[in-house]
Amino acid sequence: MSFLNDLLGGGQGNAAGGASLISVAGALIEKAGGVQGLVAMLQQHGLGEAAQSWVANGSNQAVSGEQLGQALQNGGLGPVVEEAAGKLGVDPGQLMGQLSQVLPHAVDHLTPNGEAPAPGQGGLDLGSLASLAGKLFGNNAA
Known part of the structure; x- marks a missing residue:
């Protein structure tokens, strides 16, 4: 079982989580x-x-949940994290630990050519991110 599956609570609902x-x-x-x-x-x-x-193309540098949480809080995204933690029923610190594993993959997935799309060019494709969930969490239900 992967680290992320452990964080999401074991064998049931991992793809949904x-x-x-x-x-x-x-x-x-x-x-x-x-x-x-x-x-x-x-x-x-x-x-x-x-x-x-x-x-960039290549390996993703790791960050801790604490580092990511502090950066997001200082960047004004703390309320988004708080709301998401509430909806998921987890502590914000626990959510940041999980997001520190997932967010690098999400950004990497959205920048396949090693460049961030310019503002207004190629909007955020949440469908593309949904396919990432299956890759990261082994969605066997599909």
Whole structure:
């Protein structure tokens, strides 16, 4: 069982839980103004190198839930995290730990050519992110 499956509570509902995490990641990206907005906000709050690695081709630099939570809070996205944690019935700190694993994959998935789309160019494709949930969480139901 993967680390993310452990975080989501074991064997049942992992794909649904994973889809929820992907939805939260998508909401954060959307509220930040797209991939470019999220990367710019993370750069301003100390995670620029990591965020750039998520966009670029190659391996994604890891960040901790605490680092990500602090950057999102300082970037004005704290209320989005709080609301999502409430809807998912988890502690915001636990959600940040999960998102620190998922958000790099989501950004990477949305930037296949190693570049963030320019604002207004190629909107956020939540359908594309939904397919990522199956890859990350082993959706066997499909």
